[in-house]
Amino acid sequence: MTFSDSFLPPILLEDIAPLVAAVAGSVLLPGDAGYDDECAVFNLNHELAPAVFVVAESAADVQAAVTFAARQHRPVLVKTTGHQIVGQAHGAVVIATRRMNDVAIDAVGRTARVGAGAIWSEVVEKAAKAGLAPLNGSNPTVGVSGYTLGGGLSPTLGRSHGYAADHVRSLDLVTADGELRHVDAESEPDLFWALRGGKGNFGVVTALEFDLFAVPRLYAGGIYFPGERTADVLRAWTAWHPSTPESMVTSIAVMRMPAMPEVPEPLRGKFLVSVRIAYNGTTADGERMVEPLRAVAPAVLDTVRDMPYAEVASIHNEPTDPVPYYERGIMLREFPAQAQDKLIELVGPDADTTLVIAELRALGGAWDREPAVPNAVATRGLPYSLLGVAAGPLSQEQQLKRSVAELLDSMKPWQGDRRCVNNLAPDEAADAAAIYGPERYERLASIKKTYDPANMFRLNHNVKPAA
Numbered sequence: 001m002t003f004s005d006s007f008l009p010p011i012l013l014e015d016i017a018p019l020v021a022a023v024a025g026s027v028l029l030p031g032d033a034g035y036d037d038e039c040a041v042f043n044l045n046h047e048l049a050p051a052v053f054v055v056a057e058s059a060a061d062v063q064a065a066v067t068f069a070a071r072q073h074r075p076v077l078v079k080t081t082g083h084q085i086v087g088q089a090h091g092a093v094v095i096a097t098r099r100m101n102d103v104a105i106d107a108v109g110r111t112a113r114v115g116a117g118a119i120w121s122e123v124v125e126k127a128a129k130a131g132l133a134p135l136n137g138s139n140p141t142v143g144v145s146g147y148t149l150g151g152g153l154s155p156t157l158g159r160s161h162g163y164a165a166d167h168v169r170s171l172d173l174v175t176a177d178g179e180l181r182h183v184d185a186e187s188e189p190d191l192f193w194a195l196r197g198g199k200g201n202f203g204v205v206t207a208l209e210f211d212l213f214a215v216p217r218l219y220a221g222g223i224y225f226p227g228e229r230t231a232d233v234l235r236a237w238t239a240w241h242p243s244t245p246e247s248m249v250t251s252i253a254v255m256r257m258p259a260m261p262e263v264p265e266p267l268r269g270k271f272l273v274s275v276r277i278a279y280n281g282t283t284a285d286g287e288r289m290v291e292p293l294r295a296v297a298p299a300v301l302d303t304v305r306d307m308p309y310a311e312v313a314s315i316h317n318e319p320t321d322p323v324p325y326y327e328r329g330i331m332l333r334e335f336p337a338q339a340q341d342k343l344i345e346l347v348g349p350d351a352d353t354t355l356v357i358a359e360l361r362a363l364g365g366a367w368d369r370e371p372a373v374p375n376a377v378a379t380r381g382l383p384y385s386l387l388g389v390a391a392g393p394l395s396q397e398q399q400l401k402r403s404v405a406e407l408l409d410s411m412k413p414w415q416g417d418r419r420c421v422n423n424l425a426p427d428e429a430a431d432a433a434a435i436y437g438p439e440r441y442e443r444l445a446s447i448k449k450t451y452d453p454a455n456m457f458r459l460n461h462n463v464k465p466a467a
């Protein structure tokens with residue numbers, strides 16, 4: 001995977017003039033006021049340093065930026081929020097979409113149409129006013145575009161409704177030839193299949209339209225037990241969740257929360273094992289269902305309650321400000337007693353680890369079913385996603401990577417054969433064919449050849465154009 005084309009020369013002022021004239025947004029070269037601010041990403045250990053930022057305000061700006069990149073033979077990287085960007089993108093044209101963040105809710109048709117720069121908190125808030133909910137992720141500041149194009153595992157409604165990508169109705173996309181295309185099942189069936197799961201490999205999405213659901217409230221939150229009870233809680237959760245209906249979405253996380261101001265109280269500085277609950281049903285049924293978990297041990301904190309959908313970010317209670325960290329995830333095809341023992345050994349009370357979070361999400365249900373219009377999401381049929389997160393400054397990066405590797409490598413005997421692109425470390429040398437599986441990858445590569453034969457969109461987990 002290439003995140004830098006360091007051999008590319010800087011862009012000259014005279015080269016950039018036509019781009020500046022064509023773009024309503026900002027065109028920023030190194031040294032320009034505002035360039036350094038654009039370099040920031042969510043992970044404090046990394047920052048971008050491209051040849052130019054184009055802070056786009058419209059699809060026409062994106063077209064101008066892509067056309068410029070094509071003429072200069074430069075790669076293009078899209079930055080929505082920078083949640084999954086590591087690497088400096090030397091020599092590249094980075095298109096920042098954050099100003100294109102319109103959110104329009106159609107309460108009658110139950111859809112949202114959002115600009116490429118929208119983040120989940122904006123959609124959740126506006127949809128909730130109409131009693132509706134999207135298939136958002138755990139963190140309110142994650143971008144709708146990157147999340148949805150990578151599949152989008154919603155920890156609130158995913159088990160009953162499937163991946164966010166399964167509910168995309170249409171996308172507007174600027175392809176490598178600079179053309180703006182409206183992509184849906186009828187107009188561009190191949191691109192429509194590839195974009196939903198194939199992520200940033202096929203162009204720059206400028207807007208998306210997707211389904212919303214009539215879910216005004218949930219019985220939801222987190223039960224935080226002392227970390228010393230990891231073994232009891234993990235075993236009880238693993239035995240419990242398969243018997244629950246698809247309207248119950250749940251995960252478990254062993255957390256060693258650093259005493260950093262970015263970590264919300266009362267989790268700051270604590271060693272906890274947390275069970276996350278999102279139940280789309282009555283409070284009475286939810287309470288009955290969760291009762292066996294509550295009986296395992298006294299909780300340090302229990303936030304599971306009847307909550308308006310607008311408050312769903314409180315279920316995971318993740319940092320919303322940038323933090324220094326390293327994370328990576330895999331899928332599991334099973335999680336038997338031996339795997340549970342291994343996890344307890346590696347992250348339980350006796351473990352010597354720098355992991356701040358080891359998170360296991362239980363999947364299944366609609367996540368396993370092909371949507372009405374099939375797409376490139378690769379992970380159906382794999383019942384768990386496992387994520388390791390280690391936090392600390394760049395000077396400790398090798399140690400952070402080692403901790404994550406120790407956890408994930410120990411699960412190899414139970415690892416699934418495909419990967420969730422949203423959980424890939426941006427800098428891991430993952431083989432895209434192994435992520436998608438050979439057949440799906442072959443189809444992606446053939447569509448890539450049609451729409452991006454020169455591989456302009458290569459600063460990602462790259463699908464290479466078919467030969």
Ligand SMILES: Cc1cc2nc3c(=O)[nH]c(=O)nc-3n(C[C@H](O)[C@H](O)[C@H](O)COP(=O)(O)OP(=O)(O)OC[C@H]3O[C@@H](n4cnc5c(N)ncnc54)[C@H](O)[C@@H]3O)c2cc1C
Pocket residue numbers: 042077078079080081082083084085097116136137138139141142143144145146147148149150151152153154155199200201203204205206318422423459460
């Ligand atoms: C704290 C945290 C919580 C998370 N929770 C979840 C979760 O619950 N479920 C889940 O599925 N994932 C989750 N993720 C992963 C998240 O979905 C990915 O990091 C995703 O790539 C973020 O998208 P972004 O647009 O915000 O990020 P960016 O870093 O801006 O973009 C990442 C990549 O996405 C592609 N991309 C983004 N925008 C566009 C566009 N307009 N056109 C074309 N390509 C584009 C590009 O390849 C880009 O490099 C989480 C990540 C974090 C850090």
